[in-house]
Amino acid sequence: MLNTSYNEIVNVAKIGTYEKVNLNEVVKQAIEEEVEPAKNDNKKVLFLGIDIQNDFMEEGALGVPGAHKDLERITKFIYNNLEKITSIAVSLDTHELNQIFHPSWWVDSEGKHPEPLTIITAEDVENGKWIPVAHKEESVEYVRQIEEIGRQKLCIWPYHCVKGTPGAALESQFSKIAHFHSVARDTEVKKVVKGQDPLSEKYGIIEPEYSQEDQTDYNLLNYIREFDQVVIAGEAESHCVYESVRQIAEHFSNDIQWLQNIYVLKDGMSCIPGFEEINEKAWNSLVENYGIQLVNSTELEL
Structure with a gap:
């Protein structure tokens, strides 16, 4: 007690x-x-x-x-x-603003960032629907690999933590x-x-x-x-x-x-x-x- x-x-x-x-x-x-x-x-x-x-x-x-x-x-x-x-x-x-799962990492053809809870697929990236602002090769590789090994698809989260x-x-x-x-x-x-x-x-x-x-x-x-x-x-x-x-x-x-x-x-x-x-x-x-x-x-x- x-x-x-x-x-x-x-x-x-x-x-x-x-x-x-x-x-x-x-x-x-x-x-x-x-x-x-x-x-x-x-x-x-x-x-x-x-x-x-x-x-x-x-x-x-x-x-x-x-x-x-x-x-x-x-x-x-x-x-x-x-x-x-x-x-x-x-x-x-524990994160920083610029990470692969935050909006600032990606833009569309008009330069707009994705909204939170957007799912980005390997096909999206290969077709140019979503473009990484930096680390293009690594970003494409990441999205492709997590799909191949059956992990959760890349989800864009609100800036957090x-x-x-x-x-x-x-x-x-x-x-x-x-x-x-x-x-x-x-x-x-x-x-x-x-x-x-x-x-x-x-x-x-x-x-x-x-x-x-x-x-x-x-x-x-x-x-x-x-x-x-x-x-x-x-x-x-x-x-x-x-x-x-x-x-x-x-x-x-x-x-x-x-x-x-x-x-x-x-x-x-x-x-x-x-x-x-x-x-x-x-x-x-x-x-x-x-x-x-x-x-x-x-x-x-x-």
Whole structure:
């Protein structure tokens, strides 16, 4: 039983509102807790939060409908399992304006940039419907390759999670509960920055959609494998959460017994509108092929 109540840490009404976080107060609260340090855990449990950032909240630059309720359930899950979660790791989608998936990278024959959610195909590029402003050869190669290997087609996204902007920061209420856990259990919040390569999307936390060089994050894979149980949630279900889980599952495909200890919180993620049908089929495939567990946060006992 914690001395600090959930409501003293998380203000549900402020989820997604860019509330200023007083981490000094959070630390002060957490120091008062008398819980076992994480290093003493017999069962090592990782909570992996995918892109729980301001720009993916409902009013953000790339807002995901349902994100606020997702986050309420996520923060309650962490609070209720604070003494059982060994470590928290979070990915931070981090971009610049000029990247291959942002409007400024492309123009049409009239010099106009594509609207957000425009899908650019290899045929579009070859026919001159969309022209890269720079890095023409690499851009054409990228679009062609992601289609050939069956990745998600190039989608132009609104400018989001631009480095140094408030939109790229952890959502305030999640930040508070994550850092509260860190201090109370004497363990660091592991922060994983992704998405900085201008020539590739990087939905998953392990590797970009396509690269001529091996950019697989083997250190992160090894870190994740140290845990007996992994709980995953975040935004968006259809893209960054799914791709992260898929990449982890494919890398450890020879270790099905361990993969069955990966739990994805169904009520801790939401889909970008328009991708629902593809999303459902993709998740069903992961469950069937790798034994990934899809559960509600209220049903999972650590």
